[in-house]
Amino acid sequence: MSPTxxxxxxxLQNYIVYLGFIAIFLFFAVTxxxxxxxxxxxxxxxLLQTAPATILAIGLVFALSAGEIDLSFGxxxxxxxxxxAVVMQVLPMPFAILAGLGAGxxxxxxxxxxxxxxxxxSFLVTLATLGLFAGIARTMTDLRSIPVTNxxxxxxxxxxxxxxxxxxxxxxxxxxxxxxxxxxxxxFGAHVLATGDNARAAQVSGIKVxxxxxxxxxxxxxxxxxxxxxxxxxxxxxxxxxxxxxLMIVIAAVIVGGTxxxxxxxxxxxxxxxxxxxxxxxxxxxxxGLQVSDQMIVRGLIILVAVAAxxxxxxx
Amino acid sequence: MTQSILSLTDIHKAFGGxxxxxxxxxxxxxxxxxxxxxxxxxxxxxxxxxVSGVHKPTSGTIxxxxxxxxxxxxxxxxxxxxxxxxxxxxxADQQPVYMNMFLGRELTKRPFGLLDKRKMMDDTQExxxxxxxxxxxARATIRDLSGGQRQGIAIARATHWASKLILLDEPTAxxxxxxxxxxxxxxxxLRERNIAILIxxxxxxxxxxxxxxxxxxxxxxxxxxxxTAKTDKNEIIAMITGLxx
Numbered sequence: 001m002s003p004t005x006x007x008x009x010x011x012l013q014n015y016i017v018y019l020g021f022i023a024i025f026l027f028f029a030v031t032x033x034x035x036x037x038x039x040x041x042x043x044x045x046x047l048l049q050t051a052p053a054t055i056l057a058i059g060l061v062f063a064l065s066a067g068e069i070d071l072s073f074g075x076x077x078x079x080x081x082x083x084x085a086v087v088m089q090v091l092p093m094p095f096a097i098l099a100g101l102g103a104g105x106x107x108x109x110x111x112x113x114x115x116x117x118x119x120x121x122s123f124l125v126t127l128a129t130l131g132l133f134a135g136i137a138r139t140m141t142d143l144r145s146i147p148v149t150n151x152x153x154x155x156x157x158x159x160x161x162x163x164x165x166x167x168x169x170x171x172x173x174x175x176x177x178x179x180x181x182x183x184x185x186x187x188f189g190a191h192v193l194a195t196g197d198n199a200r201a202a203q204v205s206g207i208k209v210x211x212x213x214x215x216x217x218x219x220x221x222x223x224x225x226x227x228x229x230x231x232x233x234x235x236x237x238x239x240x241x242x243x244x245x246x247l248m249i250v251i252a253a254v255i256v257g258g259t260x261x262x263x264x265x266x267x268x269x270x271x272x273x274x275x276x277x278x279x280x281x282x283x284x285x286x287x288x289g290l291q292v293s294d295q296m297i298v299r300g301l302i303i304l305v306a307v308a309a310x311x312x313x314x315x316x
Numbered sequence: 317m318t319q320s321i322l323s324l325t326d327i328h329k330a331f332g333g334x335x336x337x338x339x340x341x342x343x344x345x346x347x348x349x350x351x352x353x354x355x356x357x358x359x360x361x362x363x364x365x366x367v368s369g370v371h372k373p374t375s376g377t378i379x380x381x382x383x384x385x386x387x388x389x390x391x392x393x394x395x396x397x398x399x400x401x402x403x404x405x406x407x408a409d410q411q412p413v414y415m416n417m418f419l420g421r422e423l424t425k426r427p428f429g430l431l432d433k434r435k436m437m438d439d440t441q442e443x444x445x446x447x448x449x450x451x452x453x454a455r456a457t458i459r460d461l462s463g464g465q466r467q468g469i470a471i472a473r474a475t476h477w478a479s480k481l482i483l484l485d486e487p488t489a490x491x492x493x494x495x496x497x498x499x500x501x502x503x504x505x506l507r508e509r510n511i512a513i514l515i516x517x518x519x520x521x522x523x524x525x526x527x528x529x530x531x532x533x534x535x536x537x538x539x540x541x542x543x544t545a546k547t548d549k550n551e552i553i554a555m556i557t558g559l560x561x
Contacts, residue, residue, distance in 0.1 A: 185430040187422045190411075194419055197408035204406045205420030206391045264410040 077243025108221015157233025196263025
């Protein structure tokens with residue numbers, strides 16, 4: 001194949017998430033018009049529901065781009081939300097925010113230490129910590145849900161509005177903006193990509209590869225911490241199941257959004273579109289009146305097709 | 317005589333009880349290309365690693381511009397103006413040319429310390445034009461380039477950052493005939509930049525085409541240094557193998 005043909009293919013592949021997004025949107029807009037898919041209320045709902053997954057996706061783009069993976073963020077979300085909810089009952093609200101974010105960062109830093117300096121593969125480390133912190137989340141409150149009643153907290157992270165825009169949308173915008181700038185326009189972002197692309201080249205170029213690996217996993221933890229706060233704020237309670245079902249959706253969103261599974265390439269904006277695509281799919285399938293089991297089957301198949309389409313020519 | 321850029325005196329390196337380099341001495345002068353030849357296991361790679369700061373010599377002195385130095389690691393050597401071009405190309409394949417040119421030393425701009433991509437692209441374009449490395453653009457992705465173009469980028473990067481010495485470790489081992497010729501032309505043109513070049517190569521033809529002097533190693537021993545113009549292949553082969561021809 002000539003370089004120009006590869007180039008063209010490459011370009012197309014970068015845009016596949018946008019094409020898929022438009023195609024699925026149009027499909028639902030036509031077939032589910034009477035069910036209210038295109039109503040402002042429903043579209044806003046999709047945006048609100050995808051906010052935690054989008055925040056998680058940002059962290060995962062950094063991890064995958066550096067050649068690592070985080071499977072533990074689901075548990076980190078639960079631990080963070082529960083930490084915030086428990087602390088809120090005994091201490092002033094700001095401490096709850098710190099506890100939630102801190103718990104997420106701590107999980108991430110724990111993963112990062114094991115991966116960066118003990119040289120353990122992140123796949124195995126985070127698979128283990130997924131289970132470990134899921135267990136800790138369960139023991140924290142003996143499986144009980146903790147109500148979150150602080151009005152400022154539930155407004156700030158959940159149902160509030162600023163300038164007519166829901167706070168969950170603000171968090172999405174802020175998260176994507178910061179993530180994109182750090183990823184594309186800072187030395188750190190460049191070092192993340194170089195590490196995932198060719199760790200040895202990064203090393204001999206003076207990039208501190210272990211530090212990058214530690215940082216990306218800690219960022220994943222931090223994103224999980226924020227996602228935990230968003231869940232707690234929106235649902236006005238925290239429970240050990242939060243984040244449990246996000247693993248597949250977030251990985252799919254990131255891969256469909258053009259981030260390579262084996263590092264060196266990715267997109268924060270793509271991950272946002274991927275996340276919205278997953279949310280739209282979820283919403284459309286519910287509006288179609290499918291049973292939960294059927295939804296799972298259809299969603300699984302669609303994700304398979306989407307991931308295959310976006311990976312097809314990166315593996316050459 | 318002019319001041320040598322790099323001077324190695326009585327360099328000795330042992331790994332445990334195994335002597336890898338024994339009493340090696342060599343001086344490199346600005347604008348000259350010295351070839352390091354020898355059979356597999358002769359100690360060429362060890363020597364390259366000592367000069368690039370990866371290994372510390374067990375004994376002996378390294379002088380840069382006449383001043384005695386020792387490198388704590390590869391970054392130390394790089395800061396001193398020594399660049400290495402590895403045979404397996406230390407390039408990040410999925411990144412654009414300009415990001416590779418500035419890998420680990422990215423330029424930023426005020427006030428937020430964000431990457432100055434425009435300046436990196438312009439500097440890269442200027443450099444590849446000057447060295448006549450023919451690539452589609454400074455924004456091209458490395459993996460869309462040919463082997464020769466990639467090695468051209470690796471050498472251009474070394475040229476950009478090296479103020480004293482470039483080490484070339486088998487720079488054309490993976491390249492075809494035409495690409496090898498192109499890279500040799502490039503290496504030849506670096507002479508004018510008043511830096512020294514130390515090249516390791518298995519191709520004696522290449523060594524004779526490029527170098528001013530040839531240094532022969534055999535089993536860690538320095539067999540001799542010859543001026544390229546005053547020797548021939550038979551003599552060098554005899555020195556490498558230790559057999560008379």
